[in-house]
Each structure stands twice: as C-alpha cells, then as structure tokens.
Amino acid sequence: MKGKVITIHSSRGGTGKTVIATNLAATYANKGSNIALLDLDFRAPSLITVFSKGIRGPVKHWLNDFMNGQCTIDQALVNVSKEYNLKGRLLIGLANPAIEAIQSIMGKSRAWEVAAVKRLFSLRSTLFNDMNIDCCIFDTSPGIQYSSINAVISSDFSIIVTTLDSLDIKGVQKMLTEFYDAFEKRTVVLMNKVFPETRIWSNRRQEELVSQMEKALKRPIIGVIPCYCDVLQAKRSSILAIKKSDHPFLRNLQEVANKLEHI
C-alpha cells in the first residue's frame, strides 16, 4: 500500500464508492498513515459535503485548479487530521461543486484531458517524495468517462465497488473486458450493499458467493460488505471510521484494508 495510488471505481452510481473511499482513508489515517483522498468526480463532487464539518473557512484552491494548472497539488489539499482527531495526516482534494466549474469540466478538450492524465501521473512524486504521503486514494465518477478513465490509468490499482444488482454486475463485466483488460491494470472487486441475509449466512455460503462472483468477473473479490440500514440512513457528513469504530461495516472494511496492504 505504501507509495500506491488506489482508484475507487464502479460501473454505475450508488454503489457506495464515496462511503468506501472516505472510510478507507479515515481507517488508514486512524492507524497513523498519511493519506491523500482526492475527489475526481468533477461532475458530481461529494467530498465537500462529506468533510463539510472538517473544512474551516472557504476553500482556497480546488482540485479543479490543480487540474487546470493554476495551483500545485499541495495547495489544492486540505488537512483535516486535527478536525477529526486522526493519528496520521488526512489530506483531502476537493472538486468544486459550483455549476460553472462542472460546466467548465464538461467542455474540456482532448488536449486538456491529455494534460490531466499527465498531472495525475506527476502528482505522485510530490505526494510520496515531498509530502511524505503513504497512500493516495482517488474517488472517481462511475462508468467510463474521462475523469474516471484518467484516474484509473494513472493509478497503481483499482477497487471496483459493486452491489449484487444484475445491472451492476453486467456493467462491471463489460467495464473489465472492454477497459480494464486493455490497460492490464491490477483490479480487485469489493461487493457492497450485499443483501442483509448474508450476515446470517454460513461461511460456506459466503464462500460460494465469492467463488461465483470471481468466476463471473475473473477478478479477486477483496470483500463482501452487507447492506446496513444505519449506514444508508447516516448523514453524509458523518464518517463511520471516525465516529463508530465498532460498527460491523467498519470491521468488514478493516479486513479489506488489511488485505489491501498485502497487494
């Protein structure tokens, strides 16, 4: 995990990418690691809402500014470690939620997208060498679009978050064969919001599900997280890894975090 850039991706929206990305980042930071979490979903920014309680004052530089070459990556990162009382540093890069900023991103040229990939590749040297960051997590937009593809190709490996919904599964299958295979990127699949009955399933049934999914997706399943009503009902601005460290959702995510460290 050290010195790695991880992309959290999905085929469709609503699979829980941001919840996973945020809590994974907070879990690592709670353990003392220095983490950078970047919101690369420029069309539907969400980290600004999730971290609203931890951001003091107006945001000086957005991640959009870094992508436009108007600031450096260290200027575009906000340190929220103190606000959330974390052992390690948690630096977040926020996408600008203003409608003008979203419109601007939608009208970017191919040349800008090339420069964007270059910037994403170049930020790792600043983060890992100059800023002493252990791991960088990209929270991306779903499906195949520039912001998500740019993130995937510039990262070391990807976690595809999927539910058991057949549309999600089919979407992931298509994405893996038509996109991930082409780039030969290391990819693992995280099953999220899995039917609640899996909590009372035997280990054997769980293993059967994982085996079925691994066969269908031809990628390792790094974890199966059941659907928890309180996670769905929780306010977006409450980060479980910071508030309720004994929640079963977090225990599952902790297992995922441990497995990731060995990739």
Next chain:
Amino acid sequence: MAAGETATKKSPALDVNVLLKMLVDELIQVNKKLDLMIELDGKMLKMQEESLQRITDKSYRRKAIKPAPDAMTLLSLPSSLRKTVMALYKLKEATAEGISRETKRLRAVESASANQLVRMGYLKKKREGRKVYFYIE
C-alpha cells in the same frame, strides 16, 4: 592588273563561302543555345514540381499530426502501442531503453513501437547527443 581584276572578281564567290560557313557556325551556336535553354527549362520545371510536392507533403503532414493520445484514444490503439504510451505518461520522456525498463519488453520492441507512434503523430522525439528521447507533447 589582270590578276588583280581576277582577284576582285573571285572575292565575292569566296565571301559567299565564308559567309555560308559563318552562317553554319552561327546556326550551330544557336542550336547549342537552344539545347541549353531546353535543358534549363526542363530543370526549372522539375524544380517547380519538386517544390509543389514539398508544399503538398508539408500540408499533408500538418493534417496528419494528431493530438497526444488521451485516455479514450488509448483504448483504440493496439495493446503493444498502448503499453508504450502508458510508460511514457509515467516517465514523461524516455529513450527506447528507458521505456523497455518500464514495460519489461525488449528495447528493439519499444524502439519500433515508439517510432510507429511518432509516425502516427501521437508522440514526439528529440535527439540529445547520441540519445533519442520520446515524449508526449
């Protein structure tokens, strides 16, 4: 006097011969000059053709230059070329040997692949001393 008369009488005939000879010489000179002019004209035409060809080639090349490969373009490239571009995105600029270290493929393979991408207009290359560096503009 008689001899002088004969001489004056013969001179017009001699003059005609001399004049004819001079005329023939002149015609030969004119012919040579015409040959030279035809030759020069041919050369001029050839130069014009070559110049036109160069202009056409330049505008063709200008049209053929493509922007650097973005993420979507990468998807449409053959996997062997895609791998080279991906390595260059990471390295910024590199020699064929540098690319081969990143991709773990043979230097010759990377050299062929990078040069193919240069011909396709996706990459640029520059020479620094004896080394040739490839990069994405």
